[in-house]
Amino acid sequence: MPLQVAVDGPAGSGKSTAARRLARELGLVYLDTGAFYRSVALLVLRRGVDPEDEPSVTDISAGARVSFQPGTGGGPDRVFCGGEDVTEAIRRPEISRVVSAVAAHAAVRENLTRQMRLLAAAQSVIMDGRDVGTHVLPAAAVKIFLTAAARERARRRARELEAAGQADGLTEEDVLAEIEARDRGDSSRAAAPLRQAEDAFLIDATFLSPDEVTALIKEKVLAWKQVREGGEETEN
Ligand code: DC
Numbered sequence: 001m002p003l004q005v006a007v008d009g010p011a012g013s014g015k016s017t018a019a020r021r022l023a024r025e026l027g028l029v030y031l032d033t034g035a036f037y038r039s040v041a042l043l044v045l046r047r048g049v050d051p052e053d054e055p056s057v058t059d060i061s062a063g064a065r066v067s068f069q070p071g072t073g074g075g076p077d078r079v080f081c082g083g084e085d086v087t088e089a090i091r092r093p094e095i096s097r098v099v100s101a102v103a104a105h106a107a108v109r110e111n112l113t114r115q116m117r118l119l120a121a122a123q124s125v126i127m128d129g130r131d132v133g134t135h136v137l138p139a140a141a142v143k144i145f146l147t148a149a150a151r152e153r154a155r156r157r158a159r160e161l162e163a164a165g166q167a168d169g170l171t172e173e174d175v176l177a178e179i180e181a182r183d184r185g186d187s188s189r190a191a192a193p194l195r196q197a198e199d200a201f202l203i204d205a206t207f208l209s210p211d212e213v214t215a216l217i218k219e220k221v222l223a224w225k226q227v228r229e230g231g232e233e234t235e236n
Contacts, residue, residue: 002121002122003028003124003125003141003221004125004127004137004139004141004142005019005142005143005221006127006132006137006140006142006143006200007126007127007128007132007144007146007217008128008130008133008143008144008200009130009144009146009147010130010147010148010150011157011179011182011186012153012157012179013146013148013205014148014205014213015129016034016128018146018214019127019128020076022214022217022218022221023126025214025218026126026221027124028124028125028126029119030068030077030126030127030128031068031116031128032068032077032079032128033112033129034128034129034130035066035079036112037112038091038095038099039064039079039081039086040060040061040064040102040108040112041098042095043060043081044056044098045095047060051101052101054105054108058105058107058108061108061112064082064111064112065081065115066079066112066115067080088164093161093168093178099182100181100182100186101185103130103185104185104189106190113192116136117136117137120137130186130193130194131192133145133196133199134195134197138197141228142220143199143201144200144201144203145196145197145201146203147202147205148205149206151176152206154179155172157179158170158171158175203216203217
């Protein structure tokens with residue numbers, strides 16, 4: 001049976017860094033579920049559609065085919081929407097500003113969740129997002145809820161944007177305001193809001209390095225594997 005690991009948490013908590021590293025170390029496929037919502041947000045902006053217009057955004061999500069390809073030379077995985085490589089385009093600040101509104105529509109979530117589940121059924125995965133442990137993969141073997149103080153998350157995000165040349169004059173305060181608005185939108189929506197699953201391990205990464213976070217999650221996955229292998233031996 002494929003192994004499923006769910007890593008949820010607010011924007012900038014370090015989910016993707018830890019999940020990407022663990023995927024490499026444990027031989028899992030990494031799936032960034034935020035990339036699905038970001039790809040739909042990109043199409044919404046390009047087509048001049050109002051992100052609040054549920055029927056139009058739902059139509060766009062029904063036609064959006066998101067896929068991933070391993071990055072070359074140790075680089076991050078590439079995200080494709082249709083045939084187009086949208087890896088950089090979906091990280092831009094204007095997408096971050098509208099993606100929460102796009103992700104609030106229940107029918108949009110249904111369309112994208114279906115695609116995510118299909119990918120997870122076929123292979124062992126580590127998926128990061130907001131509702132992976134509560135909704136996309138409720139039976140995931142290991143669930144993590146990764147959080148950190150908003151100020152620290154903003155500091156890290158601002159540095160990432162700077163490094164990617166996408167800061168566009170945004171200050172850390174601007175990034176903090178955007179992150180807090182997104183947290184509010186993601187946590188308060190009716191459809192599959194951001195929340196910790198009852199059976200998720202909580203990790204507060206405010207004072208932890210990416211290495212420390214990765215090691216903590218790895219420990220949980222290895223403990224689960226050990227229990228499962230022990231169970232299989234007893235059964236045989
Ligand atoms: O992880 P991220 O910042 O790339 O996610 C972008 C947005 O997508 C986030 O603000 C909320 C939405 N999202 C979601 O609603 N459910 C998920 N499983 C993943 C992301």
